[in-house]
Amino acid sequence: DARVTQTPRDKVTEMGQEVTMRCQPILGHNTVFWYRQTMMQGLELLAYFRNRAPLDDSGMPKDRFSAEMPDATLATLKIQPSEPRDSAVYFCASGLVRTGGYEQYFGPGTRLTVT
Amino acid sequence: GQNIDQPTEMTATEGAIVQINCTYQTSGFNGLFWYQQHAGEAPTFLSYNVLDGLEEKGRFSSFLSRSKGYSYLLLKELQMKDSASYLCAVRDSNYQLIWGAGTKLIIKP
Numbered sequence: 001d002a003r004v005t006q007t008p009r010d011k012v013t014e015m016g017q018e019v020t021m022r023c024q025p026i027l028g029h030n031t032v033f034w035y036r037q038t039m040m041q042g043l044e045l046l047a048y049f050r051n052r053a054p055l056d057d058s059g060m061p062k063d064r065f066s067a068e069m070p071d072a073t074l075a076t077l078k079i080q081p082s083e084p085r086d087s088a089v090y091f092c093a094s095g096l097v098r099t100g101g102y103e104q105y106f107g108p109g110t111r112l113t114v115t
Numbered sequence: 116g117q118n119i120d121q122p123t124e125m126t127a128t129e130g131a132i133v134q135i136n137c138t139y140q141t142s143g144f145n146g147l148f149w150y151q152q153h154a155g156e157a158p159t160f161l162s163y164n165v166l167d168g169l170e171e172k173g174r175f176s177s178f179l180s181r182s183k184g185y186s187y188l189l190l191k192e193l194q195m196k197d198s199a200s201y202l203c204a205v206r207d208s209n210y211q212l213i214w215g216a217g218t219k220l221i222i223k224p
Contacts, residue, residue: 042216043158043202056211091157097210103148104212106157 002026004107006092012113018080021110023092024073032075033104034060034067035091043091049075050097082114117141119215121203126221127193135188135201135218143208149177149188150202152217158202161188190220198222 005024013019025032034046047057047067057067064083069075079086089111093104119139127133139147146165150158164170164179164186176189188201200217207213 043214045211045214048211056209103160103163106159108157 002105004092004094004105006090006107006110008110009108010111010113012115013082014115015083016081017114018078019082019086019112019114021077021090021092021112023075023077023094023107025075025092025094026105027073029094029096029105031095031097031104032069033091033093033095034075034077035093035106036088037091037109038088046077046090079112082112084114087112087114117207117213119203119205119213121201121215121218123216124219124221126223127190129193129195129222129224131193132189132191133193133220135190135203135220137186137188137203137215139184139186139203139205139213139215141205141207141213144181145206145208145210147177147179147186148204148206148212149175149186150204151199152202153199161201193222195222195224 007022031050033048036044036046046060048055049069052069066078089109091109092107095104121137148163149161151161152158162177164177167179169176169178174191179186200219202217203215204212
């Protein structure tokens with residue numbers, strides 16, 4: 001049963017600290033998404049990659065957030081420095097682009113709390 | 116701008132039928148998705164419509180009218196475990212998913 005995995009599941013950190021979240025997409029999927037979800041904003045797309053190349057990161061605050069795919073099995077989202085307003089659940093999702101469309105499979109999320 | 120509207124919250128009774136509506140205005144259309152999200156969990160895929168009409172999958176059905184920019188998710192024989200948020204998402208001309216805010220469905224015994 002292939003699944004998207006994310007680590008850590010929970011992270012509590014102090015303002016100003018660096019936070020790195022990791023995601024392992026489903027093997028064979030060629031598209032990876034990073035989302036942030038809060039009660040107020042719902043699901044927001046932060047960045048997405050296709051075949052490891054960043055296609056869109058316009059939803060991401062560039063001054064503090066960065067997203068990378070060092071290889072096909074790992075995607076990372078980094079926040080430096082973190083701020084209390086970054087507190088949210090961060091989801092990674094992967095999909096396989098093919099004719100007719102595709103659905104996204106979500107990981108369990110990383111619940112980030114910045115104090 | 117791009118916009119997806121769905122009711123914030125709905126309440127229904129166990130065993131009944133409920134219809135969750137979604138209207139959209141997007142730059143292009145390449146399919147509409149419904150996802151289910153239980154509290155504290157990740158969204159999971161329910162259905163995908165790209166052509167007009169009804170797609171049935173067990174107790175869940177999804178309908179699409181592209182000319183009206185409208186979809187609904189129909190849940191039959193409601194069970195307590197159906198209590199969740201239901202997210203409507205539209206894939207636009209750039210193949211990006213535009214997400215609605217979700218409809219919280221509360222099932223009462």
